[in-house]
Amino acid sequence: MVLSGTLWKVFRRAHKGKALPGGELDLEPVIPTHFRCPVSLELMKDPVTLCTGITYDRDSIERWIESGNNTCPVTKQVLSTTNMIPNHAIRRMIQDWCVENQSHGIERIPTPRIPVASYEVSETCSRIVAATRNGDVKKCQELVGKIKNWGKESERNKRCIVENGACAVLASAFDSFSHGNIEENEVVLEEILGVLPWMMNNPSQDARSKLRSETCLNCLVWFLSGNDLSARQNAAMVLKEMPVRAIAKTEGVIEALVKMIREPIGPNATKASLTKIFQLVSSSDDDKERISQRFVELGLVSLLLEAIVDADKSICEKALGVLDCICDCKEGKEVAMANALTLPLATKKILRVSPLATEFSVSILWKLCDKEDEEVLVETAQLGAFQKLLVVLQVGCEESLKEKVTELLKLLNAYRSRAECVDSSMDFKYLKKPF
Known part of the structure; x- marks a missing residue:
């Protein structure tokens, strides 16, 4: 039987075949x-x-x-x-x-590695404890490298490693070697730091207590301030899990965190750094004011605004949250007001990113729009904030946000007729930066 042109095409498409030189159909193999x-x-x-x-x-x-x-x-x-x-x-x-x-086009599957067994992890952890106790840097580095390689092989191996207490053992080793000369022990400390981040999702209390010691935190900040990109990222991921009060007292941590925002390594490191900065500036600690002022002095406001321009959802939320907290202090509010991007960006992000970003954006406008500052109110109205705030009320919001939106609408209402509205969806990428 001879197939018509159309039927032949349908037949070939159905069988995803290939035409051979002789015109025969080379059908793709069916997996047994x-x-x-x-x-x-x-x-x-x-x-x-x-x-x-x-x-x-x-x-x-x-x-x-x-x-x-x-x-x-x-x-x-x-x-x-x-x-x-x-x-x-x-x-x-x-x-x-x-x-x-x-x-x-079928590729040969590689011969799988045998998954690590619990007894192998336990035995290796015991040897790490012994090597740490003896101060055997080389042996400890070798054993940590073994755990690192196991973790690279599969998620199953990672679970097995964590379930058998490796996190606490490595945290203890990191604490022990950080007591000595960091530069002399840099290689083994960096090796441990390369493994800890994927173990920190649910660290044991023992691991947390070891890593939040003064020497450990100083060591983490030392890596965070360094030039090795991988070590800096790993330090940021571990530092994110440390308690705020302990970090706030660590010398150089504020400077190191600002460096992470100024010289971004990757999204994960930036998110981890912004998370920790937010915790520092939003804490109820008496030192909150001093910490916020120091961040302002180091130019964090401009860095946050630059990040907000085209950041993804998570980074945008975190950066707006930090900026909102910084606007609570006098110096932060003044620097934010002096930056030409603040009002346009805060207005633009309302209803554009997420409910959380909207909440932070409205809060920033609420803190910056002083009823005595007519120029700011006119500019905010020109940016289309009034219309956006009306929509926020219409779609519904939490009571605390509703109060701020209502107050802003009352302030801006008097300036609507004087405002020459501009497109609030404008692209800010090409505006001249004030820094």
Whole structure:
């Protein structure tokens, strides 16, 4: 039978085939059923067999078990053990099949590494404790590197490492080596610092208490102020988890945090730094005023405004939050008012980023719009703030925000007729920076 042109095209599209020189259709290979994981239905990369005799891809069956299931997905039998035996025979067959079909763009799956076992982590942690106690920098560095490599292999390994107390052990080692000459111990300290960030999601109380010691915090600030980009980022991520009161008393931390904003390394480091700055300037500590003034002296206001111009949602929220807090102090308010970007940006971000960003933006305008300062009120009205504030009321907001919006509307209402409205959606990227 000869297919018509249209039917031939439909046939080829349905089979995603390739035309060979002789005009024959080279159909893409179908993955054999026994090569697919029964859970994900995808080609297995690391086949393992449960006690029920069914083979699954390791990642899929681990997620199944970690979700609280205690049965085999296929047989529904209750698992007497969750031990997983690598199915080397199936894995080699899958690899051979991939090689045979390389011409179709199928890549050979790499031979998976055996996941780290709990006893291996525990043993390595014990050796790190001994090396730290003996002051054996080289040995400790080697063992930490081993944990680092395990963590790179898979998320499963990371969970296993954290669950077996590695965070507290490494925090203790960091504390111990930071007591000495930091420059002499820099390599091992940096190695530990490279592992701690992904362990800090839920650190033990022991780990927290070690890392918030005066020597540890001084060491973190030392790395934060340095030139090594990776070490600076890791220090920022760890410092984010430290208590505000302890950090506020650490010499050089304010300067180091401002440097992180002035010389950004990446989004994660910037977010971590802004989070800690926000905690410092919004705390109820008696030192809050002094801290805010110091941030202002170091030029943080201009840096925040520059970041807000085209930042993503998370960074924009954090930067606006910090700016809002800084406007509570006299010096911060004066510097913010003197910057040509403050009012336009605060107005523009209302209803443009998120409810939280809107709340901070309105609060900034509320603090800067003095009923005695006619020039500021006229400029704010010209930027279209009145219309935006009306929309905020219409869509609904919290009572505290509603009070500020209402007060601003009363102030701006008298200047609406005098305001020559400009486009509040203007692009600020090309405005001349005041710094």
